[in-house]
Amino acid sequence: MLYATRERKMENIETILWVVFGVSAILYFWVGKSFISQPDYNVPSIFRNPAVGKILVLAPQLGFLIVAILGFVLTDNGWWYLGAVIAAAVVLSSRPQSF
Numbered sequence: 001m002l003y004a005t006r007e008r009k010m011e012n013i014e015t016i017l018w019v020v021f022g023v024s025a026i027l028y029f030w031v032g033k034s035f036i037s038q039p040d041y042n043v044p045s046i047f048r049n050p051a052v053g054k055i056l057v058l059a060p061q062l063g064f065l066i067v068a069i070l071g072f073v074l075t076d077n078g079w080w081y082l083g084a085v086i087a088a089a090v091v092l093s094s095r096p097q098s099f
Helices: 006-036 050-074 078-091
Strands: none
Touching: 006 050, 006 078, 050 078
């Protein structure tokens, strides 16, 4: 039976955290562009269902929170994850369209 070393486990955990961060960032950007910054009459039909809309709005924020917390708990370099989450939230935040 093969046992993974601590370094190998750490690499797997870091890979999973970066994948969760990437998916959350993409979803955060898409929701911001297609829902948050648009007027009510110009949103995709997927957001017309209140439950799905709420899940799509809250899922990236929950993903960012999970990455920031687990970055500190499970790895030795949690500040990188916290910095990446803050940078993504600042850079990818939606701004209202000027009409």
